[in-house]
Amino acid sequence: MAKIPIKTTTRLSEALKRFQPILSSAKARDVNEADTVIIVIDILSELFGYDKYSEITSEHMIRGTYCDLAVMIESKVKLLLEIKAIGLDLKESHTKQAIDYAANKGIDWVILTNSVIWRIYKVSFTKPINQELVAEIDFLTLNHRSKTDIEYLYILTREGLQSQALQDYRIQSQATNRFLIGQLLLTDDTLNILRRELKKIYPDVKIGIDEIKESLVQGVLKRDIIDSEGAVEARKIISKKIIRKKTTVKPAVTEDKSIIISQEDSIT
DSSP, rough: OOOOOHHHHHHHHHHHHHHHHHHHHHHHOOOOOEEEEEEEHHIIIIIIIOOOOTEEEEOOTTEEEOOOOOEEETEEEEEEEEEOOOOOOOOOHHHHHHHHHHHHHHSSSSEESSSSSSEEEEEOOOOOOOEEEEEEEEGGGGOTOOOOHHHHHHHTTTTHTTHHHHHHHHHHHHHHHHHHHHHHSSSHHHHHHHHHHHHHOOSSSSHHHHHHHIIIIISSSSHHHHHSHHHHHHHEEEEEEOEEEEEEEEEOTTTTEEEEEEEOOOOO
């Protein structure tokens, strides 16, 4: 992640410390959705750094329906927010409502929040429209003295949005995603490496990659790493990103004019 300006770090730390008791009190009182929206606007302004009067709006209409809030920078919508009452658990139906708003307007980033929990989604304009949960922030579990927690909040700040911190965080998360790593372990390339290393330990034992794969599936990897929606998505990423080129054959002529065949197998 890019270096966070000291001024921004200070603002995040001080505002987080100030808002946590406010959120705890509002949750205990189970305030309604309208009051929750007021809290979210204050967080967007005082903590995340957006101008309350020019960059946060509740008048963004999409196909005749108003979303709760939109964040605009230089007259362009950067974030859509769907807000629920602070005491309400965020559900799949709420997510769909927020994503539908974004899809109808071609907006990449959506936040579903009850002011305590902030779920950040990246919208993919495929057929059908797809969404990816990039991050989930629980304000009541954060520590205002924690550098890690402040960096986590930074991705939603005005400064972070302008420096592509949110997209960078998404890419970093994808690279270390447990589903992706799990599926990479099951590829032939990785299985062959494991087989080679096992042969070093047990040179006299015949070990096939199918046996190693079976061991990973049955005893090493958790079931959701193999069968869940996350696993399916990871396999799609691998099939798109890791493309093995066809083996090319290059003849090399030696001094005695005999031909040596070499193979090059590269990954892009």
